[in-house]
Amino acid sequence: MNWRTLTVAALAAALSLTACGKEGAPGAAAPVLNEPAATDVQVAGSPTFDKIKQRGRVVIGVKDDQPGLGFKDATTNEYSGFDVEIARLVAAKLGYAADKIDYKTVPTPAREDTITRGDVDYYVGTYTINDKRKQLISFAGPYFVAGQGLLVRKDETAITSKDTLKGKKVCSVTGSTPIQRVREQGLTEPENIVEFQTYTQCKDQLLSKQVDVVTTDDSILKGFAAQQPEQLKLVGETFSSEPYGIGLGKDDAALRGKVNDILQAAFDDGTWQKIYDGTLGKSGSASSPPALERY
Secondary structure: OOOEEEEOOOOOOOOOOOOOOOOOOOOOOOOOOOOOOOOOOOOOOOHHHHHHHHHHEEEEEEEOEOOEEEEEOOOOHHHOOOOHHHHHHHHHOOOHHHHHEEEOOOOOHHHHHHHOOOOEEEEEEOEOOHHHHOOOOOOOOHEEEEEEEEEEEEOOOOOOOOOOOOOOOEEOOOOHHHHHHHHHHOOOOOHHHHEEEHHHHHHHHHHHHOOOOOEEEEHHHHHHHHHOOOEEEEOOOOOOOEEEEEEEOOOOOOHHHHHHHHHHHHHHOOOHHHHHHHHHHHHOOOOOOOOOOOO
């Protein structure tokens, strides 16, 4: 494969994030990698791959409202972001070019049911690997390890870690795990906890100096910082671990093994790094491939 044809596109300039839908209509982003599909791919013993071959197309579950990760442009209907690029990479290595991909937006609560029913062939969308989910489906990966992070204004100097949040107004989404962690660990005073329905609202409050910091998975925060690097930055170390995996049918060990092989090759030959640098890496926050979990 020739991975030298790298085209890095600007992330959408004006986009927003919600828990169940999108807000706004940013400009489309071109693929980071233009990779021709492989030929004569075989995945013996995979019922999912047999379905793909019979259909002649691959159906991928994604998010459409996460900046820098999985986002659908309202004008062009094009998908872009780190997760989308990983999904495209897997499809290409399975033998399916971009014009043979059907994307299906899947809400977070419906992911396991959608995979179990076979409505998608695989799912790529900030999907944390955990033991509870493994009882219902299987995972390839992880292809990225996120963690709870902190997003601040570019000129912020007082906030450097979770241990410097006392007296600061901290914003996250209502009922989210990140804001529960802030509350339970007493990272700031109860009166300084600010909650909204979307992370976009928190980001806007941050820019208008109504809050001091936004907290959630650093992957999501990197997406916001990548859009406005002159105004926003991430600070400190992450303080949770969220390994993102590719969701697959529970009993399809053959396809899981094949996807893990695809990911490992991308880690080893620099493809993963090109994808990251062209998407989430635009935030100015560095990252490197994680270690695969094979089970």
